[in-house]
Amino acid sequence: MKINREWHLAHPMPRNASLEQRLEWHAEHEVNCGCREMPSAIRKELEARGLIAPTARSLG
């Protein structure tokens, strides 16, 4: 998938984003845009919180 410019323009990552903000941003980003992979640390944290389903990639 390629970049969803409109989504990025509407959802800039906050400066000095907190972990909570980063988790929220990446969860939304994953759904709306495929320009880059979610960092594994972010994915693990979202999975631990039950906010996203584990993927084969993250389980492998």
Ligand SMILES: [Zn+2]
């Ligand atoms: Zn993107």
